Amino acid sequence: MTFDPPAPTNTPDFPVIKHVGIDGLIVSFAPQLTDTANRAAIAFGDAVRACNWDAVSEVSSTLVSTYVGFDPLAISHVELTGRLASLLQSQDWSQAPMNTTRKRWHVPTVFGTDLAPQLDEAAAMAGLSVEAAIASICAQPVRVQTVGFAPGQPYLGTLPPAWDIPRQTTLTPKVPQGALVVAIRQLVLFSVAAPTGWRHIGQTNFPLFRPDREPPFLLGTGDEVQFVPVDPDTLERTSDDPMGGATCEELTS
Amino acid sequence: MTTQAQSALIVHSISPGASIQDAGRPHLRNMGISRGGAMDWLALCEGAALLDHPAPLNALEMSGAGGTFEASCDTVIALSGAPMVAQLDGVTLAWNASHLLRAGARLYLGKSLGGSFSYLSVRGGFAEPMTLGAQSAHFAAGLGRHIRAGDRLTIAPQENTASIARIAGRGLRVSDRFQGGVCRIVESFQSDMFSPQTRARFCDTVFRRNPRANRMGARLDFDGARFEHNCEHSIVSDVVRGGDIQIAGDGTPYALLAESQTTGGYPRIGTVIPSDLPKLVQTPANGSIRFQFVDLETALLAESASRAQVKKLRASCHPIVRSPHDIADLLAYQLISGVTAGRELEEDDE
Numbered sequence: 365m366t367f368d369p370p371a372p373t374n375t376p377d378f379p380v381i382k383h384v385g386i387d388g389l390i391v392s393f394a395p396q397l398t399d400t401a402n403r404a405a406i407a408f409g410d411a412v413r414a415c416n417w418d419a420v421s422e423v424s425s426t427l428v429s430t431y432v433g434f435d436p437l438a439i440s441h442v443e444l445t446g447r448l449a450s451l452l453q454s455q456d457w458s459q460a461p462m463n464t465t466r467k468r469w470h471v472p473t474v475f476g477t478d479l480a481p482q483l484d485e486a487a488a489m490a491g492l493s494v495e496a497a498i499a500s501i502c503a504q505p506v507r508v509q510t511v512g513f514a515p516g517q518p519y520l521g522t523l524p525p526a527w528d529i530p531r532q533t534t535l536t537p538k539v540p541q542g543a544l545v546v547a548i549r550q551l552v553l554f555s556v557a558a559p560t561g562w563r564h565i566g567q568t569n570f571p572l573f574r575p576d577r578e579p580p581f582l583l584g585t586g587d588e589v590q591f592v593p594v595d596p597d598t599l600e601r602t603s604d605d606p607m608g609g610a611t612c613e614e615l616t617s
Numbered sequence: 618m619t620t621q622a623q624s625a626l627i628v629h630s631i632s633p634g635a636s637i638q639d640a641g642r643p644h645l646r647n648m649g650i651s652r653g654g655a656m657d658w659l660a661l662c663e664g665a666a667l668l669d670h671p672a673p674l675n676a677l678e679m680s681g682a683g684g685t686f687e688a689s690c691d692t693v694i695a696l697s698g699a700p701m702v703a704q705l706d707g708v709t710l711a712w713n714a715s716h717l718l719r720a721g722a723r724l725y726l727g728k729s730l731g732g733s734f735s736y737l738s739v740r741g742g743f744a745e746p747m748t749l750g751a752q753s754a755h756f757a758a759g760l761g762r763h764i765r766a767g768d769r770l771t772i773a774p775q776e777n778t779a780s781i782a783r784i785a786g787r788g789l790r791v792s793d794r795f796q797g798g799v800c801r802i803v804e805s806f807q808s809d810m811f812s813p814q815t816r817a818r819f820c821d822t823v824f825r826r827n828p829r830a831n832r833m834g835a836r837l838d839f840d841g842a843r844f845e846h847n848c849e850h851s852i853v854s855d856v857v858r859g860g861d862i863q864i865a866g867d868g869t870p871y872a873l874l875a876e877s878q879t880t881g882g883y884p885r886i887g888t889v890i891p892s893d894l895p896k897l898v899q900t901p902a903n904g905s906i907r908f909q910f911v912d913l914e915t916a917l918l919a920e921s922a923s924r925a926q927v928k929k930l931r932a933s934c935h936p937i938v939r940s941p942h943d944i945a946d947l948l949a950y951q952l953i954s955g956v957t958a959g960r961e962l963e964e965d966d967e
Contacts, residue, residue: 382806385858385888386916390806397853424647424856426880431646431856436917437924512649512854512880515758555649556759573649575748575760581648 379404379452381445387436391448392429393457397550399522401428402509404457406586411451411460419444425585426510427519466615468505468588471553471570472608473544474599475501479567482536486546486563489529498593500524501566505588506551514558516573516581520551520589531561542568542608544591553589566591569599569608577606588615624690625769626677626739629723631684635764636754637745638736639675645749646879652859653755653875656734656832659895659927660698663791664738666930667695667715669784674742675752677764679735683726684766686737688718691778693740693785699732699795699899714937717778717785732795732899733830740781741773757833757876788937789930794896797826797904801911801919802862802887806855810846810884811864819844819886820908824870828902832876836869837906843868846884854882860889860897862908872897890916892923 378401379393391408394401409425412432419439424431434444475498476483487497506520523546531547536559539545543554544566552562555572568591574580583589594609602609638661641654655661655678665673676697683701688694695715696703703710704725710716718724729735745752745761754761764770775781808816824837844864846852857863861873863883870886875898887910889897900906911919 383804383913384806384856385860386803386890386913386920388856388858390856392806392855395853396850422644422646424879426855428853429855433646437921441913510880511647513878515645515649517649573759575758580749585647 389432390429394428397427400458405430407460407462408457462586466586467612468615469610469612470590471610472594473566473568473591475566480564482563483565486565490526502591505590508587514555517555518583523549535559539564569602570610624772627687628768629685630766632682635679638678638753641753642751650758651877654753656898657698657895660736662927664695664697664736668740676736676738682728686724690720692775693781694718695738698734698736699729701729701735702727713791714788715785739772744771787934795899797900797906799907800893800897801890802908803916805888807884810848824906825903826900834874835872854880857881861885892919
């Protein structure tokens, strides 16, 4: 069963509400990642969370969707779908402010060198010089579009169109924790060492997941990250810092 | 220096991959951590019921084979999930039952006799540290540890032996969910990326659980043409749920389980209903699985029945030596699943 509310949008079939298993609903704002759909998914997720509905057990937002987990024996699919549809229609979510307490992090980053060996290759694919590629990544803060796949791991964007470069056809066996990788106008910062098909262009000491510390997760969906180019010696001096040299400011939306 | 000896379960030997599991972490998806927790949630509940716990605590989860254990004080244990050869000082123990484990006695859990995940629970639970709201190891998230030979697993302080002994010697009749079979699935938000013909063929196909399955997921092997989705554009990465059946790039289905990733870009053809997840995860290596689509109404009725059954588990426990009726059933069940009949059963047959 799907439900198509007449919400303000330029894509005729979106937003759309669909079932996920027996105990989830998903509100999707676009068939493909766009910045407006991502903003809408984050803002709508914040709004659903703020409703504090009893039977709703979790709310999370992915790149273009808001996921709502609930107890289907405590509230019916029809009832919850209706509530979500009403909320959808109450405003244009692509224009809505993201009303969580958001932060902007400034993260020291080594671009290229032995620490991040695929900068040259990625810059060439983007049609940029290495200097222009670094300037482009650092020209503005990027938003955490979603956290997922691995603990505390952010997908960041949206980068300028030049960065619409594909993933590699083969996996890099392992990039280290703190690696900054790029593909399809997005950046990912790795919370753990892992294999990846994305190109490794930068290296940070930013600790995204610290299970034994408070807070255990430094980045949440909607936060912003400003990458700050540093040389390898400067980064090395941050290796003992619990924040990896990163600093943070509160954002008000 | 004096130390107060804590009550503990001493691990003399253990097969690889064992870990402490509880109900997991249901509220961290937004931070990239899937629920995790016991692969067979029902078995965790059965162990708790056998120990007269009002709610599931935690248990030692083992896969394929068990180990040798000793308690530092008198305690009561429960054995649930995939049946294993079980002996206490050489005497065969009933599975799906609780037993008094006296200080110094040797508990031996051998090969599993069907199924995939077995559980050893103790009265009061293991006193493992709490991380991010749970005691479960979550290997995909780097939380917790594998239990190894030489470990001393601290257990909750035990009541006196007389008062815990009344909890021992209880059994539970358990439906056989350890041989694979038919798992019911519901359509999910990406099911319409597959044609009705593809979905029908999916349900007509007998899959085999790949032996290399782990807590994240299981590849489902099959004979025949690859399964294809009909999406012309690339699929944007979206929410993943435990029980999702994902069709990977090579056209092979994967069942995504407790420690799956939280988001993924491969489309999901459907989601196994929660009450059939125990059967899915307990399907042994190379065991056969088929899928059957059911509508939401049917799935919700099954969920309601399943929750009612879990609520009744404590009341359903029965003495394993006193009632000839129950003994007969237990014996029948054990013969079916290939477990050697316990000594207490032989005595009762006299």
